[in-house]
Amino acid sequence: MGDIKKVAILGAGMMGSDIALSCALAGYDVLLKEVSLDLAAAGVERIRGSLAKWSEKGRLAVDAEQQKSAVARITPVDNFSGFGDVDLVIEAIFEDLDVKSQNFRQLEEVCKPSCIIASNTSSLPITKLGACFSSAERKSRFVGMHFFSPAAIMKLVEVVNGEDTSAETVETACAFCTSIGKEPIKVNDCAGFVVNRILGAINDEAIRLLEENVASAADIDKACQLGLGHPVGPFALMDQISNELNLKIARIFHGIYGDRFLPRPALVRKVDAGHFGRKTGKGWFDYSKK
Ligand SMILES: NC(=O)c1ccc[n+]([C@@H]2O[C@H](COP(=O)([O-])OP(=O)(O)OC[C@H]3O[C@@H](n4cnc5c(N)ncnc54)[C@H](O)[C@@H]3O)[C@@H](O)[C@H]2O)c1
Known part of the structure; x- marks a missing residue:
């Protein structure tokens, strides 16, 4: 994926950690941000567990060396200081409009203008979430990327365009999904998607x-x-x-x-x-x- 090299994931819970794993297995460098370093490190442990479990079950075809290098590509963090050169942020924090919006406003400050910001929300409308950004450019680079649990192995991603999402952002998000071995479908925004x-x-x-x-x-x-x-x-x-x-x-x-x-x-x-x-x-x- 030409445009996207470095990825950040917000939230190292059930979804965020597995999404980070999918990105790292595809060769992307990943920042995994949590509210504390302990929680970010717990996310990395969850990723190790996921790798072991799905490899053992034959659902992920990765040898011990590939597992090691995937984990090494993930950097656990508790702040936004490394976000300046990130090309894509995928947010996977609590399902709460205010908490998510607050984080998006912080991202708007620290991310470069070309960075795409995506939300893994299950139920909040992308248009409503995108309204928290102040500039039209940022709104045009905000998109829904809805993964499914367990995200390390589930193939589908609903790529959701809000009212202000540009067609280019949707295409880049779809191409990124393909690059990490997922199957994107395009969805016009509505609560719950398809x-x-x-x-x-x-x-x-x-x-x-x-x-x-x-x-x-x-x-x-x-x-x-x-x-x-x-x-x-x-x-x-x-x-x-x-x-x-x-x-x-x-x-x-x-x-x-x-x-x-x-x-x-x-x-x-x-x-x-x-x-x-x-x-x-x-x-x-x-x-x-x-
Ligand atoms: N559980 C599912 O099957 C599923 C499927 C698709 C999408 N989603 C969506 O993914 C998102 C996360 O769901 P989950 O099931 O992984 O929840 P979770 O509770 O397992 O994880 C959420 C994580 O976000 C962290 N967090 C909270 N505020 C944060 C902040 N400011 N910065 C960084 N991290 C922060 C929490 O510490 C927690 O570890 C939600 O929006 C949910 O709707 C969930």
């Missing part, structure tokens, strides 16, 4: 089936896998994504699309109980013994 609008509807209906006691979570998952050919059922996927985020997304969709995305009471209860999914050891299923 995949999460469809997924939101599937999840809601799956939870309704559970609330109505039609079948168990395990059997609803089995129905989707064996009857519809889905690789993972909706409850296992919600646990993978985290119910906390699922509820945040449901609330955003409800605000925008109305009652068809009214958050399901059973999902609210899971979050109230702290049963977020895999990352807390319990969600729709119990992972504590596995």
